[in-house]
Amino acid sequence: MRAALRIIALVIAAALASTAAAQTDDATLTKLVADLGQKSFSKKSKAIDALFATGDPRVAAILEAMLSRNLYKQKSDNAILVKTKKDGKSVYQNPLTKTAIETTSKLKKVRINNKLRKKLRGAIGSLSLQNKDPVKRIAAADAVFKSRTKGMLAPLEAALSSEPDDAVRDRMRRALSAIQLVHKSDPEVRVAAVKTLGEFADPEVRGLLNSLLVKRGDGSHAEANVTIRAAAEEVLTAAERSAAFWGTVQNLFQGISLGSVLLLAAIGLAITFGVMGVINMAHGEMVMLGAYTTFVVQDIIRTTAPGLFDLSLFIAIPAAFLVAGAVGVAIERGVIRFLYGRPLETLLATWGISLVLQQFVRSVFGPTNREVGTPSWMQGAIQTAEGLTLTYNRIAIIVFSLMVMGVLLLVLRRTWFGLQMRAVTQNRPMASAMGIRTGWVDAMTFGLGSGIAGIAGVALSQIDNVSPNLGQSYIIDSFLVVVFGGVGNLWGTLVGALSLGVVNKFLEPYAGAVLGKIFVLVVVILFIQKRPRGLFALKGRAVES
Amino acid sequence: MKPFGKVARGLAIAGATAGLMMTSAVQAADTIKVGVLHSLSGTMAISETTLKDTVLMMVDDLNKKGGLLGKKVEAVVVDPASNWPLFAEKARELITAKKVDVVFGCWTSVSRKSVLPVFEELNSMLFYPVQYEGEESSRNVFYTGAAPNQQAIPAVEYLMSEDGGSAKRWVLLGTDYVYPRTTNKILRAFLKSKSVKEEDIMENYTPFGHSDWQTIVAEVKKFAGAGKKTAVVSTINGDANVPFYKELANQGIKAEDIPVVAFSVGEEELAGLDTKPLVGHLAAWNYFMSVETSENEAFIKKWHAFIKDEKRVTNDPMEAHYIGFNMWVQAVKQAGTTDVDAVRQAMYGQKVKNLTGGISVMNTNHHLSKPVLIGEVQEDGQFDTVWSTDGLVVGDAWSDYIPESAKLTADWTYPWVCGNCVKPNHMTN
Numbered sequence: 004m005r006a007a008l009r010i011i012a013l014v015i016a017a018a019l020a021s022t023a024a025a026q027t028d029d030a031t032l033t034k035l036v037a038d039l040g041q042k043s044f045s046k047k048s049k050a051i052d053a054l055f056a057t058g059d060p061r062v063a064a065i066l067e068a069m070l071s072r073n074l075y076k077q078k079s080d081n082a083i084l085v086k087t088k089k090d091g092k093s094v095y096q097n098p099l100t101k102t103a104i105e106t107t108s109k110l111k112k113v114r115i116n117n118k119l120r121k122k123l124r125g126a127i128g129s130l131s132l133q134n135k136d137p138v139k140r141i142a143a144a145d146a147v148f149k150s151r152t153k154g155m156l157a158p159l160e161a162a163l164s165s166e167p168d169d170a171v172r173d174r175m176r177r178a179l180s181a182i183q184l185v186h187k188s189d190p191e192v193r194v195a196a197v198k199t200l201g202e203f204a205d206p207e208v209r210g211l212l213n214s215l216l217v218k219r220g221d222g223s224h225a226e227a228n229v230t231i232r233a234a235a236e237e238v239l240t241a242a243e244r245s246a247a248f249w250g251t252v253q254n255l256f257q258g259i260s261l262g263s264v265l266l267l268a269a270i271g272l273a274i275t276f277g278v279m280g281v282i283n284m285a286h287g288e289m290v291m292l293g294a295y296t297t298f299v300v301q302d303i304i305r306t307t308a309p310g311l312f313d314l315s316l317f318i319a320i321p322a323a324f325l326v327a328g329a330v331g332v333a334i335e336r337g338v339i340r341f342l343y344g345r346p347l348e349t350l351l352a353t354w355g356i357s358l359v360l361q362q363f364v365r366s367v368f369g370p371t372n373r374e375v376g377t378p379s380w381m382q383g384a385i386q387t388a389e390g391l392t393l394t395y396n397r398i399a400i401i402v403f404s405l406m407v408m409g410v411l412l413l414v415l416r417r418t419w420f421g422l423q424m425r426a427v428t429q430n431r432p433m434a435s436a437m438g439i440r441t442g443w444v445d446a447m448t449f450g451l452g453s454g455i456a457g458i459a460g461v462a463l464s465q466i467d468n469v470s471p472n473l474g475q476s477y478i479i480d481s482f483l484v485v486v487f488g489g490v491g492n493l494w495g496t497l498v499g500a501l502s503l504g505v506v507n508k509f510l511e512p513y514a515g516a517v518l519g520k521i522f523v524l525v526v527v528i529l530f531i532q533k534r535p536r537g538l539f540a541l542k543g544r545a546v547e548s
Numbered sequence: 549m550k551p552f553g554k555v556a557r558g559l560a561i562a563g564a565t566a567g568l569m570m571t572s573a574v575q576a577a578d579t580i581k582v583g584v585l586h587s588l589s590g591t592m593a594i595s596e597t598t599l600k601d602t603v604l605m606m607v608d609d610l611n612k613k614g615g616l617l618g619k620k621v622e623a624v625v626v627d628p629a630s631n632w633p634l635f636a637e638k639a640r641e642l643i644t645a646k647k648v649d650v651v652f653g654c655w656t657s658v659s660r661k662s663v664l665p666v667f668e669e670l671n672s673m674l675f676y677p678v679q680y681e682g683e684e685s686s687r688n689v690f691y692t693g694a695a696p697n698q699q700a701i702p703a704v705e706y707l708m709s710e711d712g713g714s715a716k717r718w719v720l721l722g723t724d725y726v727y728p729r730t731t732n733k734i735l736r737a738f739l740k741s742k743s744v745k746e747e748d749i750m751e752n753y754t755p756f757g758h759s760d761w762q763t764i765v766a767e768v769k770k771f772a773g774a775g776k777k778t779a780v781v782s783t784i785n786g787d788a789n790v791p792f793y794k795e796l797a798n799q800g801i802k803a804e805d806i807p808v809v810a811f812s813v814g815e816e817e818l819a820g821l822d823t824k825p826l827v828g829h830l831a832a833w834n835y836f837m838s839v840e841t842s843e844n845e846a847f848i849k850k851w852h853a854f855i856k857d858e859k860r861v862t863n864d865p866m867e868a869h870y871i872g873f874n875m876w877v878q879a880v881k882q883a884g885t886t887d888v889d890a891v892r893q894a895m896y897g898q899k900v901k902n903l904t905g906g907i908s909v910m911n912t913n914h915h916l917s918k919p920v921l922i923g924e925v926q927e928d929g930q931f932d933t934v935w936s937t938d939g940l941v942v943g944d945a946w947s948d949y950i951p952e953s954a955k956l957t958a959d960w961t962y963p964w965v966c967g968n969c970v971k972p973n974h975m976t977n
Contacts, residue, residue, distance in 0.1 A: 044711050044934070072926065116924060116934045117828045118713055121804040149804070206773050213775025220743060257762040264760070362589070370593035372787055374821065377794075382825075384798055392766065394798040466794070467759045468787040472591055476757050511763045516754040517724050 027057045029099055036065060036083050036098055040076035044116055051119065055126045056154060063130040065098045069113060070123040074098075079108035125150020132162035132175070140171045148178035148207070153186040177203050181211060194234050201238035205388040212239055249389040254508055260397040262504025263404040266497060267463065268477040269484035270408060271456030273496040275331075275449055277485050278428050281339055282346050284354040286481060287474025288361060289453045292330060293323035293460020294469045295364060298373045313378040316461060323457035330360075331453020335446045357474070365471045375464040400462050407458060408497055414451070415493070424448050428491075487527050489537030499538055503527075579622045580615075580886055582607055583642035585653025585663070585674075590630025591757060591786055595865075596655050598816060599677060600625060602866045603652045605854040606873040616880055624648055632662045639663040643672045649886035650675070650876055652869060656785070657681060657727040664689070673888050675876065677868035679811060679833070681730035685945040685958030685967035688888075690895065691915050692872040693865060694834050695943040696734050700781070702920045703809045703832035704735060706935050707779045708742065712922075713807060715779035717748045719768050721792075724753040728783035731811070735781060737949035748776065758788045761795040769799065772806050780808040789813050793826055803828025803924070815861035818929040826925045834918040835867040835903055836931045844903040861929070867903050868916075874900045875910055896961060906940055913958035914967075915943025 027035075035057065038050035051069075054062050065085070068074050073086040075095065084095040084104060095104050115123065128146030131139060140162075147155050159182065163175045180196035187193055200208045212235040215226035226232050268290060275283045297319040304315050311318070334356060342349045377396065384394040415421040426434040427444045435441050460473070467473060488499025503523060510519040534540065584603045586596035607623045615621055624646045628635040635654065642648045643666070651667075652675045654660045660676055667674050667688040679694040706712040718739060722728025732751055739749060750771050752764060772778035784792055789812070796808065802825075809830040815837045818826075837848065847870065852858050879894035880886055895910050902908040902918065909917045917940040923931025945958035946968070958967045963974040 072932075112932075114932050114934065116711060117804050117807055118711065120828055124804070206769065210773045210775055213773060215775070217775050253766060254763075257760075257766070260762065261760050365589060365593070370588065370597045371816070371819070372594055372790065374819070376822065382798065384800060386800060390770075392769075392799050394762075394795075396798060397762070466791055468790050470594060470787060471589075472757075476759065508763055512767060515752065516758060516764070520755070 027059045032057065032059060032061070032099060037081055039065075039069060039074065040081055040083050040111075040113055044119060047113075047115070047119060048122060051122055051126060052152075052154065055130075061099055063127055066123050066127050066130075068098070069115060070120065070127065072112060072115070074113040075110040076113055077106055077108045077110060083113070084110065121150050122152070125152055125155065129155040129158045132158055133165075137168045137171050140166070140168070141174045144171065144174035144178045148174075148181050151178075151182050151185050153182065156182050156186065173203075177208070181208075184211070184215075190228055190230060193228070193231050197231060197234040197238060201234075201241070203388060204238060204242040206390045209239060209242055209390075245389055249387075249391050253391055254512075255505065256391075256393055256397075258505030258508035259501060260401055260504070261508055262501035263401040264463065264466070265480055265484050265504055266500035267400070267404045267407065267459040268456075269481040269488075269496055269500055270404075270411065270493075271452045271454075271459060272481045273485050273488075273493055274411075274452035274455065276482070277491045277493075277496065278424070279445070279448055279452070280346075281343075281449070282350045282353065283339075283452075284350060284478065285334065285357040285360060286453075286456055287476075287478035288357045289327040289331060289456035289474070290460040290463060290477055291364065291469075291471065291474040292327045292360070293457030294375065294464040294467075294473055295368060295373070295460075296323040296326045296457065297461045297464045298368075298375050298469055301376055312376065313380060315376070316378060316465075319461045320458055323461045324454040325457075327457025327460070328450040328454030331456075332446050332450040334453075335449035339449065340442065340445065357478075361471045361474075368471075370471065373469045375469050377465055381465065396465050400466065403462055407455065408493070411455065412493060420444075420447065483524075483527060486531065487537055489539035492537075492539040495537055495539035579620045580617065580880075581646060581648040582621060582623050583639075583646065583648035583651035583653070584623055584625045585628060585635065585639055585642060585651050586625075586655065587630040587659075588625075588627040592630040592655050592659075594787055595816060596630075598860075598863070599652075599655070599865055599869055601855060602851075602869045603873065605851065606870065608854065609850065610877060616877060617884070617886075628659070632656075632658045635659040635662045636666050639666045639674075640670070643667075643670045648672075649888075650891075652677070652872065654678070655865070656725070658725055660689070661726065671888055673876075673891065675869070675872040677865045677872060679864070681727045681734070682945055682947055683730055683950075683953055685913050685915070685960075687892070687914075687960055687967060689914060690872060690875075690910065691943065691945075692868040692875075694918065694920075695915055695945065696731055696947055697944040698834060698918055698920055698941050699811055699832045700731050700735055701738055701949075702937065702941070703811070703830070703922055704738065704781060706832075706922050707781075707807065707809060707830075711935065713777055713779065715807075716744070716776040717772070717774065717778040718744065718750070719771060719778065719780040720749065720751045720783070721764065721768075721780060722751075722753050722783035723758070723785040723788060724755055725785075727785065728753065731783050732781075734947045734949050737947075741949060754784070754788065756786060756788065758784075759791045761792045765792075765795045765799050765801065768806065769801065778806050780806060782808055782810040783812060784810070785812045787817075789817050790821055793821060793829070796829075797822075797825030803830070809922070814863035814865075815930065816863045818925065819861055821929070823925055823929045824927050827927055829925045830922055830934075831925070831931060832920065832922050833864040833931075834920060835864045836921055836923050836933060837862045838923070838930045838932065839904045839921070841903060841905040843901055843905070847903055871900050871902055871908050871916065892960075908940065911942055912961045912964075913943070913945045914960060915945055915958075917942045 035050060035054050039047055041047055041050065068085045075084045075086055077084060083098055084106065085098045087094055087096060095106055096102060097104055124146040128143035131143045134140050134143065147159060159175060159179050163172065163179060166172045166175060176199055180199040184193050184196040200212065215232060215235045217225045219225060224232065271289065272283065272286045275281050275286060300319040300322055301315045304311050338352050338356065339349060342352060381396045381399050384392050386392050423439050423444050426439060427441050431441055484500045484503060485496055487503065488495030507519055507523050510522055514522055584600050586600040587593050588597055588600060604623050607621050610616060610621050624642060626638045626642060628638045642651055650673045654663060654676050655678050657680050664686055668686060672688060674689045675692055676689055677692050679699050682695040707715040720732045720735060722732055736749060768780060807828065807830055809832060811832060813831050814833060848862055851862055852860065875895060875898045879891045879898050883890040883894040896912050898910045899907050904919055906919050911917060920937045920941055921933050922935040923933050926932055946953040946956040948954045955970055956968045957964060963972040965973045
């Protein structure tokens with residue numbers, strides 16, 4: 004690595020010496036560009052360095068085309084062409100003059116690998132340090148930080164001296180210190196660089212400082228200078244202390260996130276199983292139907308109104324509720340109502356239904372997974388300097404699950420339908436005598452539970468595979484949550500889901516995903532032995548019957 | 549028993565639907581029968597259905613060319629439903645009841661291990677098309693996928709090289725079953741032989757279909773922060789890969805920082821994914837759809853015409869079936885019969901043009917010679933080859949990096965006639 008960097012530096016120095024003016028003549032440049040088409044990646048890498056060193060204003064566009072894989076080599080004369088789109092058609096241009104070229108020769112794409120990609124990003128970054136947009140300047144500084152090539156020192160210093168924005172200056176100082184630390188030899192400059200880097204102490208900087216402390220195979224240190232090692236160690240120990248705390252916060256977030264997924268999957272079951280007492284093995288398939296509804300909705304939006312794509316999930320939510328709810332009502336009216344009071348037969352019948360539904364979906368949509376797109380606002384994460392990563396899709400699901408829970412509670416507590424539902428489940432003959440159509444209420448309740456499972460499918464389509472087997476992986480967990488939380492109690496389902504999620508996530512780093520899950524199962528079994536009715540047992544007469 | 553009547557009716561419907569997917573096994577007098585043993589339902593259906601279609605396409609193609617030995621070739625398809633014990637049952641059904649001459653099938657190593665005793669007991673022939681952990685050579689199985697020395701070892705060597713980023717620290721992620729565990733055992737031994745220290749290797753296993761990758765990805769990030777270039781070697785199988793790559797993208801892990809090389813992720817798996825954030829992650833295979841050869845172009849064209857969908861991709865196990873099926877056809881022609889013992893003898897040294905521009909050979913250890921390619925994921929869901937072996941690599945049944953395996957030899961010709969022997973069965977003195 005070191006040797007390679009030295010060679011690169013030499014190449015740059017040589018190139019700098021030979022090119023006095025910023026504008027290089029076309030012949031030289033064309034030759035340098037042609038070098039990008041060589042087969043070996045290390046030769047391509049040198050060609051990029053040489054091009055970058057010319058400082059020609061046209062270089063950035065060429066490097067960008069290379070990064071986006073739009074450079075092609077003409078087989079007949081090895082000339083490099085740039086592919087662009089014009090009116091939906093591919094056109095090839097000369098990279099320097101931008102004149103369109105009709106080519107009959109065979110074209111070969113100029114390939115890049117990860118190493119070149121990093122180098123290209125760095126080079127493009129360092130060429131766009133003077134961009135008008137501060138967001139682009141920050142991105143440029145960060146790309147320079149990552150590639151840390153010596154040749155970027157001068158442009159970075161120039162950009163830093165004229166930078167008006169404080170936030171951008173900070174990122175540039177971070178990148179500058181990193182290059183100074185790696186490429187400068189003056190120990191004082193390097194200690195100062197470590198100190199500057201200490202102000203940031205994000206995971207990337209910590210990784211860089213850690214690399215100074217690495218011991219080589221023969222026992223020598225990667226960094227020979229003791230003062231610099233000590234300075235790096237000081238920064239790292241300070242960062243370590245806060246890292247432990249933020250690690251716990253991260254774990255807690257992941258636990259709540261897993262809990263919210265469990266809650267979403269179980270909340271529909273808390274109604275069909277918890278409130279109505281139907282052992283519904285087809286619950287998972289309602290979740291699956293919801294996920295497939297999302298796929299269909301997105302498919303329609305993609306073909307008819309692509310602009311609405313970011314809102315597709317909001318359209319999918321009511322659609323999934325209606326589809327899964329309607330299927331639920333059909334199942335209740337068609338099968339389950341004949342089986343009330345016979346749990347074993349209900350179990351078998353619903354299991355059969357789940358198989359039929361799976362095979363139905365497999366026949367209609369095919370056995371392969373379907374891609375449900377993620378709206379742009381759900382991609383990425385909030386990353387803090389302390390190393391905390393909160394992904395947007397998980398945050399959205401946590402909020403969404405709590406909202407579903409809230410709305411459901413409102414429906415049960417505050418609406419006429421909720422009142423009827425509670426009346427029927429508590430005392431069916433009395434409710435019937437009061438003029439409530441118990442059969443209708445049963446169908447609607449089952450439909451509500453199924454519909455909510457469908458809504459859960461919309462959310463789960465964002466983090467799991469949309470395949471005919473989607474439901475199967477959630478059915479066991481759902482029953483676990485409902486039984487653990489206390490049958491018939493929505494609050495129990497909430498607390499049960501969140502606590503199982505958090506316990507699972509705190510165990511996982513120590514026990515691994517497989518053992519962690521087994522351990523949680525054992526704990527739940529032991530807990531049920533002690534408290535057969537779960538965390539929040541219902542009290543009163545309803546329980547005895 | 550009214551309710552049970554309903555259940556029975558439900559099951560009958562399910563059965564009928566499954567039955568529709570099978571080709572009817574009509575007994576015809578003069579046909580050669582090819583058994584297809586791939587899951588068409590359950591977790592593995594995503595990968596295996598394509599392979600069933602590949603065999604059907606090859607059979608169809610062969611019949612259009614006039615069949616084999618003057619007879620029509622008929623494919624007999626059964627569905628073992630991703631259920632490992634059911635694989636053994638269905639294999640027995642194919643061989644004894646349907647009287648097939650050869651079977652193309654299985655994906656996971658568990659399923660192969662489950663059918664192995666059946667094929668050995670009934671002396672039938674199985675073509676297994678998927679990359680696997682090695683450490684096996686059965687007289688009745690031809691392994692057309694990659695052995696570890698044709699996939700895992702070259703991939704790790706590439707990541708260690710300067711072009712691959714000179715990785716010094718390794719995360720081995722896998723699904724919890726025999727293939728990842730054995731592969732990682734071999735890799736661990738290999739890494740140690742390259743003087744990688746114990747503390748620089750992290751190993752982690754997850755169940756099939758694992759969907760919550762938050763903790764593991766966060767741990768990988770932490771592990772990578774120790775100042776040495778880190779790479780991830782993934783033997784994660786099946787559709788657990790989709791949420792894994794989604795989580796990688798969401799947590800902002802770029803291939804330039806921590807590259808992930810996968811042994812079970814091909815074009816088909818990427819088809820269900822937005823690959824923009826995954827550009828640069830790697831896969832090691834013996835075939836990529838993007839390889840530019842006339843054979844590959846013809847194969848893709850034929851596939852699109854057969855499946856009637858221009859968007860469908862091709863992948864490495866499909867090429868393995870392509871090679872395996874063509875080899876079997878050649879061997880049958882050469883032997884003049886479909887008799888298992890005669891065809892087996894004819895298989896050794898059989899040569900077939902593969903789709904990447906070389907000629908693959910069947911070796912006497914029942915493994916193929918194939919080229920090894922390493923590709924980087926691109927935005928369009930295809931791989932760009934960034935490294936490949938100069939020639940073909942001979943598949944090695946027993947790994948040289950596990951001491952007890954290094955001693956073993958697999959060679960089914962005289963004088964060895966053995967899949968796991970220290971010395972030949974027939975000594976010539």
